[in-house]
Amino acid sequence: MRLRLQFADRVGMVADVARVVSGHGLNILSLEVIPDNMYLEIEEGTMISSEQLIKELAAIIGVRHLELIQLLPHEEREQHLQIVLDSVSDGVIAIDARGRITSLNPAGEKMLGLTRQEALGQSIATLLGPELPILRCLVNGQPYDDHVKVDITGPRGRICHLTSGRCLRDPAGAIVGVVATMKDIAELRQMVYTLAQPEAITFADLIGNAPAFNRVIAMGRMVARGDSTVLLRGESGTGKELFARAIHTESHRRQKPFIAVNCAALPEELLESELFGYVGGAFTGARKEGKPGLFAAAEGGTIFLDEIAEASPAIQAKLLRVLQEGKVRKVGSTSEVPVNVRVIAATHRDLETMVQKGLFREDLYYRLNVVPIYLPPLRERKEDIPLLAGHFLAKLAPRLNRPVPQITPPAISKLMHYS
Structure with missing residues (x-):
């Protein structure tokens, strides 16, 4: 039974209330006092009815009003806080002084692959590993911010996120826990893509009524429904990138990134690191934290490889590996990472002649030429x-x-x- 008791402030009010309750052999399970209000949780008894107990409490000198309530103030505060945490898009996790998880919001559950029931009360070191910034913060008391990138292996696989954390301290200043926020790196990439991406192009935006053009549009709409690799052929200026964007926009990948790369605009070494990424220290001038690469940045979406005929033999070999296995190996790495990306390539060159002359890999040609689409020039x-x-x-x-x-x-x- 939970009660709110309004009273005139006087010495001995709490003692009088406790005397009435204990006189019937009942325990006060919880008690909160704020100015002019007392909140009680009293265990249910068989010796006296709730109505009779309320009547006796109401008769105490100074009691002005008494009513049944559903939640005590601390329960309301916890409920409101939980509603706030549940509505936050970032993951939020808290641990106590012993490193046990005390709180995990739904975004954190999704990010870590753990349910709240599985996590609460468990050691975070046991579940997610001992080398975590949140545990270092617990030891050294130093906060950390969003630039901290964390790669961990959780119960359901590898997790990559940015995190920040702050210590929780008691009134004496002792550390009693840490609370940390987590930002999913894949979602951050999607956010950056959404903000930076130009306006979507659809087939309806492509202007033309000529029969040759209408046939190409119909082909593009049909191809957009699938996931096959597309090779766009046509002279410079025929709109190959616009057509590729339209395929992406009308595909099931439309909510994911579309990334265009001009293979003729970058030297081989730079193109390789841009496409496939690199690990920290892979070469002179490389960032110490490494770089994911454009295939990784396009995860779930489409990558458009313009001027594909200009790619070097080394780049062609790595592209073939991506198309065959769906995996990318960063520069300087010995392991491969799976990627889910649709490839659309384009060229104005005669690839068949280049294959005959040994200038373009025949196996890559067949991997790219799954769905060839010829874009007619204006003279046609x-x-x-x-x-x-x-x-x-x-x-x-x-x-x-x-x-x-x-x-x-x-x-x-x-x-x-x-x-």
């Missing part, structure tokens, strides 16, 4: 030239603070006959 879809010309005029005129001009028939004729 001249009907679309007036549409595109009008589109670009409407887009550019506001930038120059000018009204949108109309194109005269002679001007259109000039455009239509230009090779």
Whole structure:
């Protein structure tokens, strides 16, 4: 039975209440006193009814009001705190002075692969390993912030997150525990991608009505529903990257990253480390913490390899490994990491001739050429030239603070006959 008792402040009020309760052989299980209010949790008894006990307590001198309640103040505070913790997107975990887990919110459960029931009361060192920042904080009393990256192996596999932690101290200043927050690195990458990614391109944004163009659009929409590797062929300027973005946007991977890489824009050594990442100290100038690489950054999404014909033989060999095994090996590492990424490649070069001359790996060619799509140049879809010309005029005129001009028939004729 839980009660709230309002009273006029006087000496001996708590003693009088305790005397009434103990007089019936009952224990006070919990007692909180704040100005003019006393909160009680009293065990149920068989010698006296609740109604009679309340009547006797209400008769104590100075008692103004008495009512039954559902929760004691400390229970309400704990409930409100738990609601706040449960609504936080970051993982939150707390341990006591002995390193036992005392709190874990739902985001932390998901991140660590542990349920609250499995975690509470357990040693965090036993569950997640002894070399944790939260345990060092417990020993040295030094807080740590979000730049601390942690790789641990939990009950359900490898976990990679950023963490920060603060000590909990009693009134005397002694450390009684640590509370830490955790940010999932995969979710952080997704957040960065969402903020930095340009506006999504769909097939509806691609302008054209020519039969050749409509056939390509229909092919692209069909390919977008699957996960096959796509090879976009076509001259420079035919819109290969826009088409790749449209495939990604209309696929089931649309909520994940789309990362474009121009294989001709970077030297071989830099391209390799950018694509596949590297471990700390792999080469002179490498960051000590290493780098995940663009395949890892595109996890769950799409990577677009533009100008694939310009990739060196060494890069081609590593790309073949990714396409065959779905695994990436960082520069300087001896282990491979699985990746779930769709590959779309593009080139304006004649790959078949390059294969015959030994300039491009035949096995990689067949791995890339699963679904070949040829994007026609404007000279093969001249009907679309007036549409595109009008589109670009409407887009550019506001930038120059000018009204949108109309194109005269002679001007259109000039455009239509230009090779």
